[in-house]
Amino acid sequence: xxxxxxxxxxxxxxxxxxxxxxxxxxxxxxxxxxxxxxxxxxxxxxxxxxxxxxxxxxxxxxxxxxxxxxxxxxxxxxxxxxxxxxxxxxxxxxxxxxxxxxxxxxxxxxxxxxxxxxxxxxxxxxxxxxxxxxxxxxxxxxxxxxxxxxxxxxxxxxxxxxxxxxxxxxxxxxxxxxxxxxxxxxxxxxxxxxxxxxxxxxxxxxxxxxxxxxx
Amino acid sequence: xxxxxxxxxxxxxxxxxxxxxxxxxxxxxxxxxxxxxxxxxxxxxxxxxxxxxxxxxxxxxxxxxxxxxxxxxxxxxxxxxxxxxxxxxxxxxxxxxxxxxxxxxxxxxxxxxxxxxxxxxxxxxxxxxxxxxxxxxxxxxxxxxxxxxxxxxxxxxxxxxxxxxxxxxxxxxxxxxxxxxxxxxxxxxxxxxxxxxxxxxxxxxxxxxxxxxxx
DNA sequence: CCCCAAATATTGACGGCGTCAATATACCAG
DNA sequence: CTGGTATATTGACGCCGTCAATATTTGGGG
Numbered sequence: 001x002x003x004x005x006x007x008x009x010x011x012x013x014x015x016x017x018x019x020x021x022x023x024x025x026x027x028x029x030x031x032x033x034x035x036x037x038x039x040x041x042x043x044x045x046x047x048x049x050x051x052x053x054x055x056x057x058x059x060x061x062x063x064x065x066x067x068x069x070x071x072x073x074x075x076x077x078x079x080x081x082x083x084x085x086x087x088x089x090x091x092x093x094x095x096x097x098x099x100x101x102x103x104x105x106x107x108x109x110x111x112x113x114x115x116x117x118x119x120x121x122x123x124x125x126x127x128x129x130x131x132x133x134x135x136x137x138x139x140x141x142x143x144x145x146x147x148x149x150x151x152x153x154x155x156x157x158x159x160x161x162x163x164x165x166x167x168x169x170x171x172x173x174x175x176x177x178x179x180x181x182x183x184x185x186x187x188x189x190x191x192x193x194x195x196x197x198x199x200x201x202x203x204x205x206x207x208x209x210x211x212x213x214x215x
Numbered sequence: 216x217x218x219x220x221x222x223x224x225x226x227x228x229x230x231x232x233x234x235x236x237x238x239x240x241x242x243x244x245x246x247x248x249x250x251x252x253x254x255x256x257x258x259x260x261x262x263x264x265x266x267x268x269x270x271x272x273x274x275x276x277x278x279x280x281x282x283x284x285x286x287x288x289x290x291x292x293x294x295x296x297x298x299x300x301x302x303x304x305x306x307x308x309x310x311x312x313x314x315x316x317x318x319x320x321x322x323x324x325x326x327x328x329x330x331x332x333x334x335x336x337x338x339x340x341x342x343x344x345x346x347x348x349x350x351x352x353x354x355x356x357x358x359x360x361x362x363x364x365x366x367x368x369x370x371x372x373x374x375x376x377x378x379x380x381x382x383x384x385x386x387x388x389x390x391x392x393x394x395x396x397x398x399x400x401x402x403x404x405x406x407x408x409x410x411x412x413x414x415x416x417x418x419x420x421x422x423x424x425x426x427x428x429x430x
Numbered sequence: 431c432c433c434c435a436a437a438t439a440t441t442g443a444c445g446g447c448g449t450c451a452a453t454a455t456a457c458c459a460g
Numbered sequence: 461c462t463g464g465t466a467t468a469t470t471g472a473c474g475c476c477g478t479c480a481a482t483a484t485t486t487g488g489g490g
Contacts, residue, residue, distance in 0.1 A: 020438085036334045038253055041476060052440050054478085059438095063477065108332075116388045119251045119328065123389070133389075157404055158391075159378065166381020167373070173331045174338070174348075176373075177408075185373075192374055192411045199410045235467085256447060269449085269471050274467095311453065 021059040023049040028070055028086045028109070037067065037114040068126040071115045075129065077137030078104050078115075082143075088148035094131040097143055097189035098164045101183050105168035112172065116165075137161060230341035236274040238264040244326070252282065252329040259283055283341040286330045290344065293319050293330075294351030297358075310405035312358055313379045317397050320383035327387065331380075352376060363412040376406045 027048035031040050040064050044057045055143055060066040081100040105112040115133070123130040137157075144157040167185060169177045177185070232306045242263035244257050258277050261270045276283040295314040320327040329335055330348070338345040352372075359372040382400060392400070 039333050042478090050477070054440065055438090057478075113332075115336065116384070117328075118388045119253050119325075158382070158400075159403065159407055162381035162385060163374065163378045164378070164381070166377035166383060169331070169384055170377060170380060173333045188370055188374065189377075191406060195414045196407045196410045199414075257449090258447070269469065270467090271450075 014039045020049070020051060020055060024051070024059060025069060025073075026054055026067065029073075032070065033108060033115065035119050036110050037117065040067075041068070064121050064125065068121045068123075068129045069115055070111065071121055072126070072129040072132050074108070074111045074115045075132040075136045079132070079139055082136065082139040090143070093143045093146065094160065094193060095186050096191050097140060097158075099183060099186035101164045102168045102171070102186060105172055106179055106182070109172040112125055112168070116169075144193070144197075147194065152197065156193060156197055159196070160189070163189050164193065228347055233267060235264070235270060239266070239274060239281065240284060240288075243281055244288075247329065248323060248325045251325050252332065252335050255282075256418065257281070279336050279340065282329060283336045283338075283344045285326065286336055287341070287344040287347050289323070289326045289330045290347040290351050294347070294354055297351065297354040300386045302314055305358070307360065309356045309375065309408060310401050312355060313375075313404050314398060314401035315399060317383045317386070318333055321394055321397070323388040328381070331384075359408070359412075362409065367412065371412055374411070375404070378404050378407065 024045055026049075028040065031044055031048060035044070039155045040057045041052050045066070046053050049055070056063075056066060060069070078101070081104055082097045084100070121129070123133065140161055141153065141157040144160055145153045148156045164186075167176075167189065243255065243260045244260055244308055246263060250259070257271045258268050260281070261268050262418075264270070271278075271281060275284070293316070296319055297312045298312075299315070330390065336344070339346065354374040355376055357416065359375055360368045363371045379401075
């Protein structure tokens, strides 16, 4: 049913106003931070986009598919924010990435939750979103690889990700700390990872296997 | 219409069968891991407890209140698991706490999500649950205080919590790693925190203010 | 140019949800 | 026994996701 004997749409744009899909995504993104991912309803999204109740089903298989697309955009933005600027000194790269990660979660907490909520969107159904997520994580791995001994890159990037993700999550979910501590925490976390990477005692330990493939 | 004029079990406390509240909580806890916190409906809970659809409202103000009570029980169990056994050597305490934390999240992922999901239960509405959560976190602070210099206890316990919480969250939300790596990761995380606590370079830094009150 | 198959859009309907209102029942104090 | 109160049930409302049927728009081939 996808393509037949003839050519398809003139590519870029769609039939009517061509905009429906983007209008729905924009409406959903706007509503998301107001009502939360759980409270977001397709009917509100459609109305806000000026379309009928059933319009989302012309462009997305179901509600979860629309949420998955929002999540994909989120991972795209997050990944981009982790690698801004060159890498003048690998020194600061980790700290800046941590800061960007925390900032992202604070600026769009509902989107951040959505991106990491298996109950709301099961990434095994949406490989494109899953790949975008993996690519964002890979940015972090590269940053760690710039200073860590090769055999410790996996566990150290795992620890770095856990540390920053845990802090961001706890901040938005429990109100743990205020935004004003973001820079300080980013510095602390980066230093913790660096300190462990430089530690001589641990160098000879951990033959440690793999991190195994993500989602 | 259930049964008529005969008497009920006098039971412990309440009037009819006295057990309705606990039956509802048990039913909810059982369903939680099957359908997830978002998918859990009060109507299913009531039916599973053998009660009418409206029964939950006799014992809980609304759905969120029932979820908050489930979360409280969860924080109670989590807190208890963090302080099992004496503290023979503060050496192992952090590693064992990390292991217990990860194990908890893996054994009851839906409950774990619920406990840390502001969208599902807003702890500012439920101070009892909030206090139980704070008490669990305090266990971690005490463990860190056993080996860290006093002026670094706050930031190091914050880092330890973030590290372990982030790892546990990523595991259950993204299928990052399998259960078989739990013990190894707990050791890694404990070592990272200890290494930073022992690091001489960082000792003179960080005049660092407070962590500020939790939720 | 016109008309048609396909893509897109809308309305109706169904079952499930949380929760309010009204009602019925069981318990204990007096 | 009686009355008041805590508990339990049923009915109703509006919102939800989604299926089915229908209407409308579109671009391309006669």
